[in-house]
Amino acid sequence: MARLMFMFVLPVLLFAVLLYGISRSRVLFVITVKKGRIANVRGRCPPGLVGELSDALKGSDATGRLIAVPEGDIARVDGVGSFSKDTLQRVRNVLGTVPLTRLRATPPR
DSSP states (O other), rough: OOOOOOOHHHHHHHHHHHHHHHHHHHHOOOEEEEEEEEEEEESSOOOHHHHHHHHTTTTOOEEEEEEEETTEEEEEEEEEEEOOOHHHHHHHHHHHHHHHHHHHHOOOO
């Protein structure tokens, strides 16, 4: 019984770890936002883009994370937390000005 359980659980666990690794490798950058200010940046985000995103977030009470992932030839950003639709749209507009190739060429932070 234990051997059968081990033979089933091990492949499922390995598959879960593989999926987690694949999903993490697709993330371009993650920005942590607290009360409308950028608190932390991880990943491939050019310094100039950080400044422009900071301007887009000014005046909002946004708190959460902005996660950028490649989608086709562009980068898509998802907001996890308390972001208004207007704030997310401003962030998307700013991110849309940066080519995906530039984001991928930026060294990780």
